Amino acid sequence: MAITAESVRFGYRGGEVIRGVSFTVPEGAITCLLGRNGSGKTTLIRLVNGILRPHDGSIRIDGMDVLRSPRAAVARRVAFVPQEHQGVFPYGVEELVVMGRNPHLGPVARPGRSDRAAARAAMEAVGIAHLADRDYMQISGGERQLVLIARALTQETPYLLMDEPTSHLDFTNQHAILSIVRRIARERGVGVLVAMHDPNLALAFADRVILLREGRVFQAGPAAEVMTPENLQTLYQMPIDVVRLPDGRRLIVTEAR
Structure with missing residues (x-):
């Protein structure tokens, strides 16, 4: 799979x-x-x-x-989340999220109770349930990105x-x-x-x-x-090192130019 x-x-x-x-x-x-x-x-x-x-x-x-x-x-x-979405119409957040159900609906079918439940569950999953009734165009960039992720999750x-x-x-x-x-x-x-x-x-x-x-x-x-430093140097064509932090995490660093 x-x-x-x-x-x-x-x-x-x-x-x-x-x-x-x-x-x-x-x-x-x-x-x-x-x-x-x-x-x-x-x-x-x-x-x-x-x-x-x-x-x-x-x-x-x-x-x-x-x-x-x-x-x-x-x-x-497969669901798609773009890097940004320039909305045109003043959709509400929940209304936009429930659009993720479109692939599961017939040509003239409207979202039903189960579709709206899926949208609400997706909004809960990404922490934006409190935005359900807000205008999508009136929320922050980070919140809009979460809306797009919730819409993708609603596609299931x-x-x-x-x-x-x-x-x-x-x-x-x-x-x-x-x-x-x-x-x-x-x-x-x-x-x-x-x-x-x-x-x-x-x-x-x-x-x-x-x-x-x-x-x-x-x-x-x-x-x-x-x-690795070798692969990243080849990829980006610049000096790069990978350092290990005290807690075990790794960090990519380079020289300022």
Whole structure:
């Protein structure tokens, strides 16, 4: 039971950006895509979600071929959390969260009692039940990100895709949101594929790491094994060291330039 990508290739008009990428995202663990800008992180997230179609290779979710499956079937297996959401209409928080039930409803069906119960349970899980009646456009950036996570949980999928979910958040909210995601992965057995910029966040929260370099998998495996000074120096092309703190945690450091 996993998301598997095999020899995936994809390009835009400017050229190929994903070059024969293969990887696995298991259930119950956080797998982090890490790399420099332009390395292909967001493109891979979109390929797994079926938004983009690979030019070659295959992507399967628990054996289901993403390319040959209806969008609703894909949406019942994997939920997506963007890095930000620019709302247009003044939806209430609970109203937006319950939209996560859409893949489970018929074309003209409306959310029922069980769908709203799923939405409320998701809001409880991420700690935003008190925001249920608030206007989504009137809450903070960190709270909006939690709403998007709650909406994804309401889909009740075995996998969660996240595209740089902490990129616009402060230090406190970054750690709060990733702590919630880690708890969800552990308690619910959800497999998480998350694209990140910050290697220290990846080291702190990810179980597995995929290092992307120029559209290729440079290294992949358990975070502690992959995130070595040698690998990170090659990835980022700068001096990097990994130091161990007295409590056993590791921290990535570099020289100021």
